[in-house]
Amino acid sequence: MEILLAIITGVLYASGIYMIMRRSMVKLILGIILLGNGVNLLIFVLGRITKGEPPIIDSAEKVLEGVYADPIPQALILTAIVISFGLQAFAIILMKRTFKVLKTDDLDQLNTTDEDS
Amino acid sequence: MTNDIIILPLVVHLFFSIVLMFFWNKVDFQKIFSVVANFIALLVAIWVFIFVYNNGTQVVQSGNWEAPFGIVFVGDMLAATLVLLTAIAGFAVSIFSTISVIRARLRFGYFSVFHFLLLGLNGAFLTGDIFNLYVWFEIIIISSFVLISIGGEKNQLEGAVKYFALNFFASMIFLTALGVLYGLVGTLNMADISLKIAEVQNRNLVEISAVLFLVGFGIKSAIFPLYFWLPASYHTPPSAVSAIFAGLLTKVGVYALIRVFTLIYGGEGFLSILLLTLAIMTIFSGGVGAIIQNNMKKVFMYFIICHIGFMIGGLALFTEVAMAGVIFYLIHDIIIKTNLFLISGLIYRIKGTTNMKKLGGLYANYPKLSLLLAIPLFSLIGIPPLSGYWPKISLILASFNAEEYWFFGALIFGSLITLIVIAKLWSEVFWKDQPKINFPEKFIYFDQLRIGQKFTFIFPIAFLTFVTLYIGFGAEHIQQLSQRIASELINNELYIDAVLKR
Numbered sequence: 001m002e003i004l005l006a007i008i009t010g011v012l013y014a015s016g017i018y019m020i021m022r023r024s025m026v027k028l029i030l031g032i033i034l035l036g037n038g039v040n041l042l043i044f045v046l047g048r049i050t051k052g053e054p055p056i057i058d059s060a061e062k063v064l065e066g067v068y069a070d071p072i073p074q075a076l077i078l079t080a081i082v083i084s085f086g087l088q089a090f091a092i093i094l095m096k097r098t099f100k101v102l103k104t105d106d107l108d109q110l111n112t113t114d115e116d117s
Numbered sequence: 118m119t120n121d122i123i124i125l126p127l128v129v130h131l132f133f134s135i136v137l138m139f140f141w142n143k144v145d146f147q148k149i150f151s152v153v154a155n156f157i158a159l160l161v162a163i164w165v166f167i168f169v170y171n172n173g174t175q176v177v178q179s180g181n182w183e184a185p186f187g188i189v190f191v192g193d194m195l196a197a198t199l200v201l202l203t204a205i206a207g208f209a210v211s212i213f214s215t216i217s218v219i220r221a222r223l224r225f226g227y228f229s230v231f232h233f234l235l236l237g238l239n240g241a242f243l244t245g246d247i248f249n250l251y252v253w254f255e256i257i258i259i260s261s262f263v264l265i266s267i268g269g270e271k272n273q274l275e276g277a278v279k280y281f282a283l284n285f286f287a288s289m290i291f292l293t294a295l296g297v298l299y300g301l302v303g304t305l306n307m308a309d310i311s312l313k314i315a316e317v318q319n320r321n322l323v324e325i326s327a328v329l330f331l332v333g334f335g336i337k338s339a340i341f342p343l344y345f346w347l348p349a350s351y352h353t354p355p356s357a358v359s360a361i362f363a364g365l366l367t368k369v370g371v372y373a374l375i376r377v378f379t380l381i382y383g384g385e386g387f388l389s390i391l392l393l394t395l396a397i398m399t400i401f402s403g404g405v406g407a408i409i410q411n412n413m414k415k416v417f418m419y420f421i422i423c424h425i426g427f428m429i430g431g432l433a434l435f436t437e438v439a440m441a442g443v444i445f446y447l448i449h450d451i452i453i454k455t456n457l458f459l460i461s462g463l464i465y466r467i468k469g470t471t472n473m474k475k476l477g478g479l480y481a482n483y484p485k486l487s488l489l490l491a492i493p494l495f496s497l498i499g500i501p502p503l504s505g506y507w508p509k510i511s512l513i514l515a516s517f518n519a520e521e522y523w524f525f526g527a528l529i530f531g532s533l534i535t536l537i538v539i540a541k542l543w544s545e546v547f548w549k550d551q552p553k554i555n556f557p558e559k560f561i562y563f564d565q566l567r568i569g570q571k572f573t574f575i576f577p578i579a580f581l582t583f584v585t586l587y588i589g590f591g592a593e594h595i596q597q598l599s600q601r602i603a604s605e606l607i608n609n610e611l612y613i614d615a616v617l618k619r
Contacts, residue, residue: 028282043296046296048300070303073299076299083252087259090259094278094281098277098278101274110275112272
């Protein structure tokens with residue numbers, strides 16, 4: 001299972017970075033989304049995968065015994081998902097607005113900020 | 118519960134930003150309210166600073182969860198100092214924003230987002246939990262995205278796209294580093310990580326996570342190969358926004374580097390060579406970039422990059438003298454960089470342009486104002502006894518003691534280039550006669566403003582200049598403070614003991 005998730009993480013990172021480096025703005029947004037999912041999956045894998053062992057203490061005991069799933073990575077991923085949702089929504093609006101003003105989807109055309117003014 | 122006062126800077130800004138949202142369209146009210154709110158935040162920050170100065174490191178466990186399990190807020194001397202500097206810069210910029218930022222921008226919640234930005238900065242300085250640091254970074258960048266794109270002009274949107282893409286990428290790398298680190302040590306509390314990272318067997322993975330942190334924070338603080346978003350975006354928003362970005366946003370990256378590389382990766386040898394090389398290249402490329410620019414704002418942007426190198430290099434040397442220099446430089450740099458962009462905003466209001474080729478004759482027309490503007494510009498160079506001079510003594514001494522002559526040379530090169538460029542700027546903008554150009558007609562010039570409106574331009578600059586003069590002439594106090602912070606950073610047991618209550 002870890003091997004499969006590790007490969008998926010790698011593919012998501014690679015495709016995300018590849019998409020960010022393309023010239024189209026839409027592909028930039030897609031790249032951001034893919035990379036965000038890759039990071040979430042990476043945290044999930046690095047938090048060790050445990051199957052069917054919820055971290056709930058039995059009413060008869062005081063502490064957890066044996067192997068149990070670590071809840072912290074899931075809490076981290078939840079936070080990261082919410083944050084990246086907000087950022088992606090902002091990115092889509094920003095790109096749409098930029099496209100309306102500049103009438104181009106090509107990131108190489110965005111070079112007026114480097115001109116001497 | 119007296120030590121809870123260290124979270125007051127957060128509460129103040131959160132409260133006022135929410136209150137400001139209820140007065141969305143009442144711009145005049147928002148202006149007054151925001152200035153008052155920032156003044157209150159300044160008083161709170163002074164109170165927190167004095168409290169921490171007298172009583173040592175303060176720790177707040179949120180929700181009363183014991184240290185390695187819950188999120189902690191740690192007010193050590195470095196955090197308290199930076200909170201105070203944030204409050205000073207925020208107060209000055211909020212006054213400057215009232216008239217210099219046009220009404221159309223202020224109507225879209227400018228002040229509310231501005232307070233959120235300051236909230237994020239204070240949170241990043243005070244937190245003792247590395248995932249919480251990530252969350253504060255996100256609050257900072259979301260607020261800064263709004264501030265950079267508010268108004269929606271053509272070049273502003275272009276700058277915003279570049280700024281957004283690179284900063285989002287940096288956050289993702291930071292999160293990757295965090296995931297790797299969590300996988301290694303199984304804790305998120307920075308003090309706890311510091312103890313547990315020494316026991317990790319797989320040193321290669323530790324080094325990889327260190328380099329990932331370096332790249333993530335390096336993009337945010339604009340060090341050598343990663344700074345290209347900064348000259349492409351910082352000059353596009355209004356000067357008040359540029360000022361708060363220049364003063365604080367890159368410095369929060371430097372703060373994160375200082376915190377992570379003193380507390381967590383303190384003894385990694387290969388990092389110091391890497392950081393030192395990057396610092397030298399940063400000073401060089403920033404300095405060379407500043408020489409060829411003709412726009413005042415762009416010159417100042419390359420100075421940001423150049424002077425980041427001073428701090429990163431000092432961090433790489435990792436001796437007590439060098440760290441004292443770094444902290445002193447950080448204190449000096451936050452105030453001076455904020456002031457420089459306010460100055461460029463004032464000159465834009467006087468002449469309608471910031472292009473040095475079209476400017477001139479400022480000294481003939483405004484002699485008293487020129488004298489005021491000369492102080493921060495000379496402080497930037499570091500002419501003794503002004504504020505830029507003192508930290509350079511510590512940095513040069515430390516680099517000489519460590520026999521790092523390349524960095525020693527880079528420091529002198531950086532200072533010399535700053536001198537040359539400021540001399541060029543002074544002669545072009547202040548001494549040269551005004552060249553004949555077509556002034557834009559639909560523009561409210563500085564002379565047409567009422568006296569109260571002029572005051573909102575001059576007062577923040579004078580206030581920050583006064584702080585700079587204090588740093589220069591009261592260097593003894595600042596040096597003592599810097600040495601205290603440096604010894605706290607080098608001997609990080611104090612921080613760890615305070616957090617884990619050992």
